Amino acid sequence: MKELILVLAAIVNEVHDVLNQLFGMSMTDKSLHFWVMGIIGILLFLAVYLVIKIIEKMKFSATILSFVFTFTVMTVLVFAIEIQQAITNRGNMEFADAAMGLWGFIVFFAIYALVMGVFYSIYTRIKKRKKAKKTTQVSIEEKREPISNEPAEEPAIYRSRVKKTNKFKK
Known part of the structure; x- marks a missing residue:
């Protein structure tokens, strides 16, 4: 380090x-x-802006952006701790320590993502079942004819038979 x-x-x-x-x-x-930090900063801003515009079109954009921001802060924090250890002689300043700290965050985030993925999957399945049940109830109600005082219209086939028989009676 x-x-x-x-x-x-x-x-x-x-x-x-x-x-x-x-x-x-x-x-x-x-x-x-x-000049140097201004140019580096504006180039970094444009690159980050482009990446964020791409990410915001994805399904879990808030989660992705939160992870990227947290990972960035964790990287700065890990290196700050390593530099502090070198300055105060309270530990060994090693790149492997910094890398292991970041791996810790990645593993804990992977566990979080897995648990939340299971909960999200269960949630969407329950939501789909409720929607399907509601849709079938609505379609059954749509098939029912409204109740009215007017007599129901007879089918065309029956009417034609009645007309034919009426012609013969006259």
């Missing part, structure tokens, strides 16, 4: 030197941070 941070710091220092050479020595450290 310590080596990873040192490598990242070396990369940042190299980028700092290259940008200073490109734009001249007139750029202060604060102005360099302003």
